Amino acid sequence: MCWKPMATSASPLSQGVPSPVFDAQAVKADFPILATTVHGGQPLVYLDSGATSQKPRFVLDVERAYYEQSNAAVHRGAHALAEAATEAFEQARKGIAQFVGAQAQDLVFTKNATESLNLAAYAFSNATAIAQWDPASVDSRFVLRPGDSVVVTEMEHHSNLVPWQELCRKTGATLRWIPLTEEGRLDLSGLDSIIDESTRVVSVVHQSNILGTINPVRLIMDRAHAVGAIGVVDACQSIPHMPVNVHEVGADLLAWSGHKMLGPTGIGCLWGTTDILSSMSPFLSGGSMIEMVQMDGSTFAAPPQRFEAGTPVVAQAVALNAAVTYLQALGMADVAAHEHALAGYALEGLSKLEGVRVIGPLSNVDRGSAISFVVEGLHPHDVGQVLDSRGVAVRVGHHCAWPTCRRFGVPSTTRLSPYIYNDESDIDAALEGILAAQSYFGVK
Amino acid sequence: MELDSLYQEIILDHYKHPRGKGLLEQPLGSAHHVNPTCGDEITVQVSRDAEGGLQIGYEGQGCSISQASASVLTELLTGHTVAESQEAREAFIALMHAQGLSEPDEEVLGDAVAFAGVAKFPARVKCALLAWMALQDAEIKAGLLSRGEGS
Numbered sequence: 001m002c003w004k005p006m007a008t009s010a011s012p013l014s015q016g017v018p019s020p021v022f023d024a025q026a027v028k029a030d031f032p033i034l035a036t037t038v039h040g041g042q043p044l045v046y047l048d049s050g051a052t053s054q055k056p057r058f059v060l061d062v063e064r065a066y067y068e069q070s071n072a073a074v075h076r077g078a079h080a081l082a083e084a085a086t087e088a089f090e091q092a093r094k095g096i097a098q099f100v101g102a103q104a105q106d107l108v109f110t111k112n113a114t115e116s117l118n119l120a121a122y123a124f125s126n127a128t129a130i131a132q133w134d135p136a137s138v139d140s141r142f143v144l145r146p147g148d149s150v151v152v153t154e155m156e157h158h159s160n161l162v163p164w165q166e167l168c169r170k171t172g173a174t175l176r177w178i179p180l181t182e183e184g185r186l187d188l189s190g191l192d193s194i195i196d197e198s199t200r201v202v203s204v205v206h207q208s209n210i211l212g213t214i215n216p217v218r219l220i221m222d223r224a225h226a227v228g229a230i231g232v233v234d235a236c237q238s239i240p241h242m243p244v245n246v247h248e249v250g251a252d253l254l255a256w257s258g259h260k261m262l263g264p265t266g267i268g269c270l271w272g273t274t275d276i277l278s279s280m281s282p283f284l285s286g287g288s289m290i291e292m293v294q295m296d297g298s299t300f301a302a303p304p305q306r307f308e309a310g311t312p313v314v315a316q317a318v319a320l321n322a323a324v325t326y327l328q329a330l331g332m333a334d335v336a337a338h339e340h341a342l343a344g345y346a347l348e349g350l351s352k353l354e355g356v357r358v359i360g361p362l363s364n365v366d367r368g369s370a371i372s373f374v375v376e377g378l379h380p381h382d383v384g385q386v387l388d389s390r391g392v393a394v395r396v397g398h399h400c401a402w403p404t405c406r407r408f409g410v411p412s413t414t415r416l417s418p419y420i421y422n423d424e425s426d427i428d429a430a431l432e433g434i435l436a437a438q439s440y441f442g443v444k
Numbered sequence: 445m446e447l448d449s450l451y452q453e454i455i456l457d458h459y460k461h462p463r464g465k466g467l468l469e470q471p472l473g474s475a476h477h478v479n480p481t482c483g484d485e486i487t488v489q490v491s492r493d494a495e496g497g498l499q500i501g502y503e504g505q506g507c508s509i510s511q512a513s514a515s516v517l518t519e520l521l522t523g524h525t526v527a528e529s530q531e532a533r534e535a536f537i538a539l540m541h542a543q544g545l546s547e548p549d550e551e552v553l554g555d556a557v558a559f560a561g562v563a564k565f566p567a568r569v570k571c572a573l574l575a576w577m578a579l580q581d582a583e584i585k586a587g588l589l590s591r592g593e594g595s
């Protein structure tokens with residue numbers, strides 16, 4: 001089989017739509033990894049930021065400086081470095097909390113969003129278990145029984161689905177879900193019967209990692225509160241990409257990861273209202289999360305320390321705070337506008353390709369820039385392979401949202417997920433790669 | 445990167461024109477395997493023909509590599525003994541872990557030698573192995589192979 005590069009005249013794109021807000025090329029220059037080449041000299045076109053973002057030099061430098069100048073165990077030890085480390089850690093908590101309009105004391109650090117969501121789900125299963133022997137010591141809002149319901153949506157990432165399935169298995173509660181429309185939006189027509197008096201917790205994704213849909217979380221949280229349920233939002237794909245204020249979202253608990261927003265791996269966040277956090281049973285237990293320990297039992301620290309057992313994620317928090325500083329310098333409204341323009345450009349380009357079907361909203365309204373698609377006659381793995389051979393990095397597979405794929409009758413998809421360092425030329429490279437894959441496999 | 449070293453003509457031909465695809469009427473054993481990272485699925489079934497040779501049926505959905513691999517395996521091993529299928533499986537697994545360095549034995553592997561290039565694409569090795577591992581499981585379920593004998 002002979003490999004022919006695409007002629008540029010075959011480019012499927014509409015011309016011109018300049019990026020309205022900031023210079024993505026200048027941003028890109030801040031990210032050392034984006035200057036690398038792959039597969040023998042192909043410039044890297046990174047379109048997999050939905051999985052994890054790249055990190056600017058500034059974030060890497062701040063993490064390095066922390067280790068070179070301030071590293072010590074926090075919240076213990078009476079020496080200068082311990083104080084410096086504790087100061088850096090708690091400053092980071094403050095900075096990251098402010099980024100989402102929150103107070104530092106309401107922000108818990110975990111290892112990733114998956115752990116944050118498990119922490120939330122375990123507050124219920126632990127309280128339910130403890131209530132059998134010592135009901136007075138737990139908050140009854142977290143105690144579940146058969147007949148109670150837990151509500152999610154049909155577009156959840158496995159990390160916001162499996163922990164709730166497990167909670168139901170442990171307590172006898174029933175899992176319900178809000179279904180999807182053909183367009184890939186939540187079908188809210190039955191909302192009032194799905195979230196009803198039996199509902200104790202509602203956990204929904206803010207922006208879908210597979211469909212790109214931005215959900216009306218405020219409306220769903222308000223409905224949850226109207227029936228006395230606790231509301232949780234998976235903000236993994238919203239906080240990195242748009243301005244988010246926890247109070248406007250209206251949730252009781254909000255979970256996200258640092259590595260998708262220019263921060264390092266190994267840190268996640270869980271924000272909660274003071275009331276809810278202070279009513280929750282601990283998840284992991286041990287050092288650093290206690291108030292008093294005796295041989296026959298212990299009492300626990302106030303949040304956030306109650307939920308940060310063991311040596312916490314200090315360097316990661318310091319570096320995530322640097323990522324927040326970087327994003328704030330760009331401005332989150334501009335980040336959202338930049339991605340909105342890219343999403344529009346990509347949707348238009350994809351719509352002009354024969355045999356390509358977008359899975360998720362086609363209209364660039366209430367949607368982010370993560371765009372999934374399938375190519376007729378081609379498996380996503382093969383599409384991804386051809387793109388990769390041209391230096392274009394995308395994600396293929398079910399994107400940890402297997403039930404969502406099933407809902408749309410596809411085993412998996414190919415996903416473009418651009419970020420602040422991408423521009424139209426990167427989308428063009430992906431679109432040309434799709435044409436190349438079609439011609440390589442002879443499906444067009 | 446050399447795409448052609450992954451997508452050999454033989455592989456693409458088996459992908460576009462799968463051999464022996466379809467389920468058996470009376471399988472002795474059947475195994476359903478999935479690749480949890482990408483959602484690819486395959487069901488492989490076995491029974492024996494009048495002479496005692498293997499009959500293989502399969503159904504699945506997945507990428508070119510996983511589907512071509514099922515087709516190649518079915519064509520290669522139909523009518524052969526379980527011992528021969530075990531020998532081929534061991535050779536194929538070795539080939540997948542050879543990083544493209546070993547010279548595959550065409551006597552044993554037939555068209556499956558075309559998968560030698562897959563070994564250089566670690567993310568695709570699982571795709572290539574999916575049907576082979578399902579076949580082993582189906583043979584175990586059919587009582588043709590004991591668990592300990594598996595590769």
Ligand SMILES: Cc1ncc(COP(=O)(O)O)c(C=O)c1O
Nearest residue numbers: 112113114157159209234236257
């Ligand atoms: C919507 C959504 N929720 C949860 C997660 C899980 O995040 P992590 O793997 O960082 O725990 C992800 C990331 O893949 C995501 O996109």
